[in-house]
Amino acid sequence: MKKVLYLSSLMAFCFTLCSVVATALPITLVHITMSPRDTTVCSGTHPIFTAAAIDTTGGITTTVSYLWQVSTDGGTTWSYASDTTIYSGDSTATLTVSANVLMNGYKYRCRASDSNGTSYTSSAILTDIGIAPGTISGPSIVCKTSSITLFDSVTGGKWHSNNTAIATIGSGTGVVTGLLPGYDTVTYTDTNICGMGVTSAVIRVDTVVTAKPISGPSATCVAHYITLTNPNVLGTWSWSTSNGRATITHAGLLSGVSHGLDTAFYVFTNACNTVTSSFVVTVDTVLNAGTISGATNLCAGSWTHLTESVSGGTWFSSSSAIAVVDGSGNVTGVGQGAVTISYYLSNACGASTATHSMLLSRSASNITGSDSVGVGLSKTLADTVLGGTWTTNDTSIATIIDTSGIVTGVAVGTTTITYTVTNFCGTSYAVMTLNVGNHPDPGTITGPTSVCLGTTITLSSSVSGGTWSSSSDTNATVSSGGVVSGLTVDSGTAMTPVTISYTVHTGFGDSTTTVIVNVLHTPIISITGPPAFALGQNYQIRAVPPDGTWSHTNNTIGTFLLVYDSSAFSIPYATFLSYIMTGQGTDVLHYHATNACGSADSSLTATIHGVKVNTVNSAVSALNIYPNPTQGEFSINVSTNTNEQAVVTITNMVGEKVSELTIPTNKLVDVKLDQPAGIYLISATTVSGNNYTAKISVAK
Numbered sequence: 186m187k188k189v190l191y192l193s194s195l196m197a198f199c200f201t202l203c204s205v206v207a208t209a210l211p212i213t214l215v216h217i218t219m220s221p222r223d224t225t226v227c228s229g230t231h232p233i234f235t236a237a238a239i240d241t242t243g244g245i246t247t248t249v250s251y252l253w254q255v256s257t258d259g260g261t262t263w264s265y266a267s268d269t270t271i272y273s274g275d276s277t278a279t280l281t282v283s284a285n286v287l288m289n290g291y292k293y294r295c296r297a298s299d300s301n302g303t304s305y306t307s308s309a310i311l312t313d314i315g316i317a318p319g320t321i322s323g324p325s326i327v328c329k330t331s332s333i334t335l336f337d338s339v340t341g342g343k344w345h346s347n348n349t350a351i352a353t354i355g356s357g358t359g360v361v362t363g364l365l366p367g368y369d370t371v372t373y374t375d376t377n378i379c380g381m382g383v384t385s386a387v388i389r390v391d392t393v394v395t396a397k398p399i400s401g402p403s404a405t406c407v408a409h410y411i412t413l414t415n416p417n418v419l420g421t422w423s424w425s426t427s428n429g430r431a432t433i434t435h436a437g438l439l440s441g442v443s444h445g446l447d448t449a450f451y452v453f454t455n456a457c458n459t460v461t462s463s464f465v466v467t468v469d470t471v472l473n474a475g476t477i478s479g480a481t482n483l484c485a486g487s488w489t490h491l492t493e494s495v496s497g498g499t500w501f502s503s504s505s506a507i508a509v510v511d512g513s514g515n516v517t518g519v520g521q522g523a524v525t526i527s528y529y530l531s532n533a534c535g536a537s538t539a540t541h542s543m544l545l546s547r548s549a550s551n552i553t554g555s556d557s558v559g560v561g562l563s564k565t566l567a568d569t570v571l572g573g574t575w576t577t578n579d580t581s582i583a584t585i586i587d588t589s590g591i592v593t594g595v596a597v598g599t600t601t602i603t604y605t606v607t608n609f610c611g612t613s614y615a616v617m618t619l620n621v622g623n624h625p626d627p628g629t630i631t632g633p634t635s636v637c638l639g640t641t642i643t644l645s646s647s648v649s650g651g652t653w654s655s656s657s658d659t660n661a662t663v664s665s666g667g668v669v670s671g672l673t674v675d676s677g678t679a680m681t682p683v684t685i686s687y688t689v690h691t692g693f694g695d696s697t698t699t700v701i702v703n704v705l706h707t708p709i710i711s712i713t714g715p716p717a718f719a720l721g722q723n724y725q726i727r728a729v730p731p732d733g734t735w736s737h738t739n740n741t742i743g744t745f746l747l748v749y750d751s752s753a754f755s756i757p758y759a760t761f762l763s764y765i766m767t768g769q770g771t772d773v774l775h776y777h778a779t780n781a782c783g784s785a786d787s788s789l790t791a792t793i794h795g796v797k798v799n800t801v802n803s804a805v806s807a808l809n810i811y812p813n814p815t816q817g818e819f820s821i822n823v824s825t826n827t828n829e830q831a832v833v834t835i836t837n838m839v840g841e842k843v844s845e846l847t848i849p850t851n852k853l854v855d856v857k858l859d860q861p862a863g864i865y866l867i868s869a870t871t872v873s874g875n876n877y878t879a880k881i882s883v884a885k
Contacts, residue, residue, distance in 0.1 A: 557692030679730030
């Protein structure tokens with residue numbers, strides 16, 4: 186009975202115990218079989234962390250997945266190691282790390298999971314020894330003959346000074362002693378299993394300094410700024426002002442706050458001592474030049490005093506020719522007119538000007554201008570004082586315009602001209618005796634009226650005392666004695682007319698007489714005719730220069746119908762011959778020209794070969810037109826064997842008749858065609874039934 190009870194109690198205890206154990210087991214069935222281990226490495230190596238896990242579910246095979254985590258704060262927080270530049274294999278059982286000294290102390294663990302649950306390995310620490318000798322700490326400045334102590338976060342290294350003339354350092358202590366002012370670089374060297382590392386620090390050695398003067402502008406304006414500087418800069422410093430009329434920054438930028446004086450202080454400190462410099466600054470505002478009071482009118486030669494409501498300025502005059510002002514505001518009149526007196530006040534903030542307008546007056550001065558004028562002529566008189574009026578005491582001798590001073594001679598005699606001025610200075614007068622006479626007679630020019638090239642002629646006048654002039658010094662010049670020199674003849678002409686003038690000047694006016702002098706050269710003959718002659722046709726033959734004479738050797742072969750000058754064709758400097766050949770053979774046409782410079786001859790040969798033709802009805806050239814082209818005026822000659830009448834019709838290019846006239850044959854007839862520019866057809870029909878045609882070009 187007791188045995189049964191014991192067994193029952195034992196089974197009940199076992200059931201209860203088993204129930205408790207079953208309840209205490211974790212929910213996950215993933216079991217970690219390997220956790221990563223702590224690893225110590227040198228920078229630049231690739232340590233490996235490994236983990237392993239299995240699923241504890243009996244008889245079921247599952248795949249376990251891995252994800253690695255990293256903690257940079259000693260395990261407080263974790264993140265996934267997913268940086269591909271540092272980690273590889275972060276989702277496998279093996280994590281490879283690219284170690285560097287910054288990763289020293291990082292912790293790593295792996296998360297293992299499958300469909301039945303998740304488990305985490307214990308963490309492993311990465312220790313990166315590196316080759317860095319740690320970090321130097323301690324003061325960076327030492328005074329000459331004093332010492333400071335430097336420390337390094339890594340112990341066991343050695344200290345070294347690169348410039349022992351500036352400072353020394355204990356190899357094992359880090360105690361720096363300043364020797365001379367300047368800079369020294371000290372180094373700390375440490376060696377471990379990863380190699381040797383060196384770090385350094387710059388040490389400045391100071392010496393006792395004295396206060397240096399502040400430099401910069403001594404004045405500024407409210408709301409403006411200036412920059413102050415001090416030579417003591419190898420240390421620490423601070424700027425300040427004494428009373429708040431200005432503020433200043435650490436960089437020495439001083440800004441004006443209110444008008445008045447302020448003092449800027451520069452406190453400089455180095456490892457040896459502290460000094461203070463000061464600098465007085467004026468803070469200004471834009472000044473007001475105030476107002477000027479005093480007279481506004483002044484007479485030339487007098488003076489007046491102007492006053493200003495503000496002192497310390499400078500006086501100016503806008504025109505020293507009208508008025509001058511001295512440094513006390515005393516204005517002296519010099520001339521006449523309006524002037525502005527200015528009072529100028531300036532400071533560092535700018536300038537201000539007050540102005541005062543004044544009108545300066547003068548008494549009448551001497552009248553200027555000629556005291557003689559010719560009858561019927563005018564001259565202008567003037568006075569340097571403006572605003573007066575002009576009068577004459579005898580208008581039968583001369584009249585004058587009261588506002589302009591233009592005087593006109595009326596008759597021979599004398600009169601008094603008065604200029605009256607009334608102004609601030611009072612009423613004053615200026616007078617002049619004016620003489621009125623007849624303007625001079627230039628006389629008559631006598632002498633030759635032509636001059637040859639390269640020669641001279643002498644002209645004279647019946648009145649002496651005049652001056653000679655030429656209208657064209659290019660063609661001919663004239664001397665003060667009236668000697669005219671022939672220089673050039675215009676191109677294409679036989680002579681060039683030049684106007685020679687003789688002018689006589691007196692106080693009563695100028696008078697001029699003129700004469701035309703032709704500048705000539707020895708005749709140079711040019712004959713223009715047809716290249717060939719036809720029997721019975723009328724030809725216009727041109728000869729240059731004009732006014733020559735025609736002759737021919739055989740009047741049985743050709744006939745002169747008409748000789749006419751250049752006016753018939755509006756062509757100057759030429760003579761024209763109307764010539765018809767009446768028989769077979771040769772005729773020589775002679776042209777002789779003579780002028781004051783000499784004479785010349787030339788000829789043209791006219792020849793016809795073959796049987797004489799008694800009719801010219803079919804000859805188009807029997808209708809002769811000249812000039813062609815024309816501007817609308819031309820001459821027509823219908824050449825026939827017998828003298829008769831001909832009807833001339835002129836049509837345009839569309840067949841419209843624009844003119845019709847009846848003319849005699851064998852005679853030059855002038856025609857004026859008032860039509861637009863273009864080509865026109867001219868036809869001539871004689872009483873005997875002969876027809877002739879020609880074209881003419883009209884150019885406007």
